[in-house]
Amino acid sequence: MSIADNTTMSRHGGSPLQRASAFFGGPRGIVWARLSLIVLAAVVLELYARLLANPTFFPPLTEVAQSLFDTVLADAKIRTAVLNAIWQITIAYGLSIAVGLALGLAVGWTSFGRRSTFPIILLLYAIPQVVLLPLFVLVFGLGAGSKIAFGFSHGVFPILVNVVAGMRNVNQLYIRGAQSMGASRIDLFRHVIFPHMVPSFFAGLRLGMTMTLLGVILAELYVSTQGIGYYTKVFAETMDPAPLYAIIFLLAVIAITFNEIVRIAERRFTRWKA
Incomplete structure (x- = not known):
């Protein structure tokens, strides 16, 4: 040519x-x-x-969409349950981020902290949280407190573990070099530690978000009589699959929304990688 x-x-x-x-x-x-x-x-x-498919178990998506507007969103109680679930997940997730990041930095800052404390954290992380649900109910009651606390208990550990792992991967030569040039602890964290732990931190945020949502919904399934988890159980037990799948769709939308917020924040804090 x-x-x-x-x-x-x-x-x-x-x-x-x-x-x-x-x-x-x-x-x-x-x-x-x-x-x-x-x-x-x-x-x-x-x-x-x-x-x-058997329509008793798997309805067409058009019926699910119709049920979403005619049954789920048209019911004021279900709308209130959805809004309550959103703010409970938001509070539990925010607490998970704050506590997970703070404890992760405290534990991962020194090798002594990692060796002495991190095995205990991993031991607690290995305990299935669902077996502790009765304890949360006894301490926080049947209201929103137990749901938020149970969601927090699910979300904090992935963030904490990933923060410690990210700090563990920071090259000590960079830290010593910054300290030798007079960097303060804030400068050290901002310019050396945080950029190196960003991938692990945001991986923990994604896992923590999913686990927080799971914890709140599990608490509503077992201890609530008006939450979105409760309505999920009701529609499942009454063999009414269309509104059940509609609620599942709403939960998926909530999870995707939180995930997109994390993705936007990750892009904002990792512009230097481009």
């Missing part, structure tokens, strides 16, 4: 294959690819529900 042909192709955007490759390699192409996958999955699930 001559230089003139190449110039003409570049002027008109190249061949169709090249234009398609450039489009799907860009931001808009990625968005369209994601939307296409979501639409394809929805169509497959709709066809599977209508042609193969």
Whole structure:
């Protein structure tokens, strides 16, 4: 191919294959690819529900969508339960971040702290939290306090463990070099430790968010008579799958929203990696 042909192709955007490759390699192409996958999955699930599945257990997505607006969101009690779940998850997750980060820094700051304290933290992390639910109910009661505390107990450990692991990976030569140049503890954390522990920290935030939501919903399943977990149990026991899947969809939306907030924060604090 001559230089003139190449110039003409570049002027008109190249061949169709090249234009398609450039489009799907860009931001808009990625968005369209994601939307296409979501639409394809929805169509497959709709066809599977209508042609193969038992409607008692797996209703069509159109029925789930209708139930979302006609049954779930139309019920004031369920709307209130959803809003309560959101603020309970928010409080529990915020406490998990604050306590997990503070304890992680305190434990991981020195090798003595890691050797003396970290094994105890791992031991506590290994205990299935659900077996402690009656204890949370006895201490915090049947209200929002037990749900927030139980969500906190699920979310704090992944953050704490990942913060300690991230600080453990910081090269000590960088710390000593910064200290030799007169860096304060704040400067040391801001310019040396935090940039190196960011990947582990945000990995812990993602895990902590998922576990916090799980803890709050588990508490509502067992100790609540009006939370979103309670309504999930009611619809499951009454064999009413459409509103059950609608509530599951709402929980997925809540989890995705929190995950997107974490992703935006991660992008903000890792711009230096670009």
